[in-house]
Amino acid sequence: MNKQILSNNWFIVRYSFRAAPLYTLMTCLLMAAHAAVQFFEFVYMPKFMIDAIQYNKPFSVVLWYTLFVFSVASLWLLVNTIHYNVIMPRGKVAVNKRLQKEIYDIASRMDLACYDNPAFYNDFVWAISESDKRTAAALDTIRVLLGTVTQVILSGAFLIALNWEGIFFVMLSLAGSMFFNLRRNKKTFELDLAMKPLQRKRDYVSRVFYLADYAKELRLNPIAGRLHRLYGETNVQINREIDSRTKPMVAQEFAADFLFSTFVVNGLYILYIMRKIMVEAVLSYGSAVSLVNATRRVSGGLLTLSRTIPQLQQNSLYIEKIRSFLAYQSELAAQSAPASEQQPLPSYIAPLEFKNVSFTYPGTGEPLLKNISFTLEPNKSVAIVGYNGAGKTTLTKLLMRLYDVNQGEILYNGVNIKQYDLMAYRDLFGATFQDYELFATSLADNVSMGMPTPQREEIIRALENSGFGEKLASMARGIDTTITKEFDDQGTLLSGGEAQKVAIARVLYKNCPIIVLDEPSSALDPISEYNMNEAILKEASNKTVVFISHRLSTTRMADMIYMIEEGRIIEQGSHKELMDLNGKYAYMFNLQAERYRIHETAQTGT
Incomplete structure (x- = not known):
C-alpha cells in the first residue's frame, strides 16, 4: 500500500473529523470495540467455560465472567443504537453539508474555460454527483477495516498462542486474497471511469423525455426516433464495456474468495487443527471449540480484509478526484496581480x-x-x-x-x-445573457440574486422598469411568487418574453x-x-x-x-x-x- 493511498484515506478521516468529530470517532472506534466484545463472547468465553467444567473450577468464576461479558455487550449495544439512530445521521449531514458547500463555492467561481475541457468537466460532474456517497463509503471502509483488524488480531493471537504454526495458513490466505482483490478493484475503477461519459449520454436522453423544455419539440418533430437510437447505441457501448472488462474480474474474485479464503482457511487449516486435536491430543476440549470459532472469525476477517484493504486503494482513486477538485485554483485569478500589487478601482466610471x-x-x-x-x-x-x-x-x-x-x-x-x-x-458589471436562466425560487430572489439585504421596493421598481409591471400586478403573491412549479404547486410559469424581462430586472436592480x-x-x-x-x-x-x-x-x-x-x-x-x-x-x-x-x-x- 503506497503513501498516496494512505494520504487520501487519511484526508477523508481528517475532513470528516473537522466537520463532525463525535460522528467520526464513534464510526471508526465502535466497530473495533464490537470486535473486541465478540472475541471475548464467542472465542474466549467457550474455552473459559468448557475448561472450567473440565477442570472443576467454581461456578461463581463462570458466573462472574458471564455477567461481565453480558454487561459489556449490553453497554456496546446501547451506545451503538444511539450512534446509528442519532449521531450518524446528523454526522453525515454535517460532513456532506461542508463538502457540498466547498464544491459549490468552487463551482460558482471556476473559470468558464473549465466547461470547454471535457476531461475536467467530467471530473467536475463526478465530484458534484458522487462526493457525498464516496466520502461516506471511504469512512465506512475505514470503520470496517479497524473492526476487522481488531477481530483478526485478537482471534489470530489466540490461534497463534495455542498453535503458532497456523500463522503460515493465515499469511498464505491473506497474501493471495489481497493480490487478486487489488487487481479486481483496479478493474472496477477503470470500468467506472469508462462508464461515466456513456452514462452521462444516456442520462441526457432520459432528461430530454421528461423535461418540459423539450416537450413541444418532441411532439412536433420526429426527433424521438433518433434519440431512441442514440439511447440504444449508448446501451450497446455500455454492454460492450461491461463484457470486455468483467471477464477477468470474475476469475480474480474466484481466486480471492474461494482458493485463498475458503479452501486455504476453511479447508486445509481446519484439517490441520483437527489432527492436532484428535491425533496428537495436545489441546483441551475448550481450546478445540474456541479454535474452531477463532478459525472461522480469522477466516471471515481475512476475507473481509482481502476486500477492504484493496478498497482503500479504490477509495483513494475517487478521493484523489475530490481532493483535486477541492484544490482547484482559477487560472484567471492566478494571472491576476498579487494582492499586494493590485490597483484600487476608481470611484468613478x-x-x-x-x-x-x-x-x-x-x-x-x-x-x-x-x-x-x-x-x-x-x-x-x-x-x-x-x-x-x-x-x-x-x-x-x-x-x-x-x-x-x-x-x-x-x-x-x-x-x-x-x-x-x-x-x-x-x-x-450587471449583465444579462441570451442564455440566461431563472431559478426555482421566489421572483424576488430571481431579481436580487442573493445580494445582501434585498429591498422589496427596489425589486418592484426594477421589475416595472423592465416591463414586467403588468404581469407582477396579476400575481396574488407578488414578488414572493415562486418561479416554476418544480417545488411549489402554487408557482408560476413565465413566457419567454416575461422571463427575459425578469432577467433584465436583475441588471437594473444590481445598479452597477x-x-x-x-x-x-x-x-x-x-x-x-x-x-x-x-x-x-x-x-x-x-x-x-x-x-x-x-x-x-x-x-x-x-x-x-x-x-x-x-x-x-x-x-x-x-x-x-x-x-x-x-x-x-x-x-x-x-x-x-x-x-x-x-x-x-x-x-x-x-
Whole structure:
C-alpha cells in the first residue's frame, strides 16, 4: 500500500473529523470495540467455560465472567443504537453539508474555460454527483477495516498462542486474497471511469423525455426516433464495456474468495487443527471449540480484509478526484496581480479600452476575435452588432473577464484589468445573457440574486422598469411568487418574453456602473422591445451601457455602434454616420426595417 493511498484515506478521516468529530470517532472506534466484545463472547468465553467444567473450577468464576461479558455487550449495544439512530445521521449531514458547500463555492467561481475541457468537466460532474456517497463509503471502509483488524488480531493471537504454526495458513490466505482483490478493484475503477461519459449520454436522453423544455419539440418533430437510437447505441457501448472488462474480474474474485479464503482457511487449516486435536491430543476440549470459532472469525476477517484493504486503494482513486477538485485554483485569478500589487478601482466610471485584442477558445485553432481595438466611453451607450458567430458575445465575456485575452490587453481607467482584484472588477458589471436562466425560487430572489439585504421596493421598481409591471400586478403573491412549479404547486410559469424581462430586472436592480445586455429583447415584440430599451437607457443615463443585438432597432438609441464580422470591427460610428456610409450596417438595418414594415402591414391590413 503506497503513501498516496494512505494520504487520501487519511484526508477523508481528517475532513470528516473537522466537520463532525463525535460522528467520526464513534464510526471508526465502535466497530473495533464490537470486535473486541465478540472475541471475548464467542472465542474466549467457550474455552473459559468448557475448561472450567473440565477442570472443576467454581461456578461463581463462570458466573462472574458471564455477567461481565453480558454487561459489556449490553453497554456496546446501547451506545451503538444511539450512534446509528442519532449521531450518524446528523454526522453525515454535517460532513456532506461542508463538502457540498466547498464544491459549490468552487463551482460558482471556476473559470468558464473549465466547461470547454471535457476531461475536467467530467471530473467536475463526478465530484458534484458522487462526493457525498464516496466520502461516506471511504469512512465506512475505514470503520470496517479497524473492526476487522481488531477481530483478526485478537482471534489470530489466540490461534497463534495455542498453535503458532497456523500463522503460515493465515499469511498464505491473506497474501493471495489481497493480490487478486487489488487487481479486481483496479478493474472496477477503470470500468467506472469508462462508464461515466456513456452514462452521462444516456442520462441526457432520459432528461430530454421528461423535461418540459423539450416537450413541444418532441411532439412536433420526429426527433424521438433518433434519440431512441442514440439511447440504444449508448446501451450497446455500455454492454460492450461491461463484457470486455468483467471477464477477468470474475476469475480474480474466484481466486480471492474461494482458493485463498475458503479452501486455504476453511479447508486445509481446519484439517490441520483437527489432527492436532484428535491425533496428537495436545489441546483441551475448550481450546478445540474456541479454535474452531477463532478459525472461522480469522477466516471471515481475512476475507473481509482481502476486500477492504484493496478498497482503500479504490477509495483513494475517487478521493484523489475530490481532493483535486477541492484544490482547484482559477487560472484567471492566478494571472491576476498579487494582492499586494493590485490597483484600487476608481470611484468613478472610467473608460474601458480594448487594445489589439485577439482571442481563441481552448481547443480551437482559428481566433474568434482578431486585433480588436475600441474604447467604451463612460456614461455612453454602445451597440455591438453583427451576424451569428461574429464574436459579439465572446467580446462581452472578455470585457467582464470571464476569459482572458490571448493577445493584446483590456484597460480600465488606463490600467490592465489583470491589475485589479478579479471579483471586485466583475462587480462593476450587471449583465444579462441570451442564455440566461431563472431559478426555482421566489421572483424576488430571481431579481436580487442573493445580494445582501434585498429591498422589496427596489425589486418592484426594477421589475416595472423592465416591463414586467403588468404581469407582477396579476400575481396574488407578488414578488414572493415562486418561479416554476418544480417545488411549489402554487408557482408560476413565465413566457419567454416575461422571463427575459425578469432577467433584465436583475441588471437594473444590481445598479452597477456598467450594464451589458446580450440580446436583451430577443423574446419581445417590437413595441415591447422599444419601450424596454427606452426604460433601460433612462434608468442607465449615468452608466455605461453595452448592447449586443441582432435586431438593429435597438442600436438607433446607442451613442456608438461597432459592427463585427469574422472577428474584426469592420464599421463604427453613430447610427446616422453608419447609415450615411451605406455599408454593411446600413444594408442590415434596411433589411430588418423592411421586415418590420411587412409585419406591420400584415397586422393592420394597410
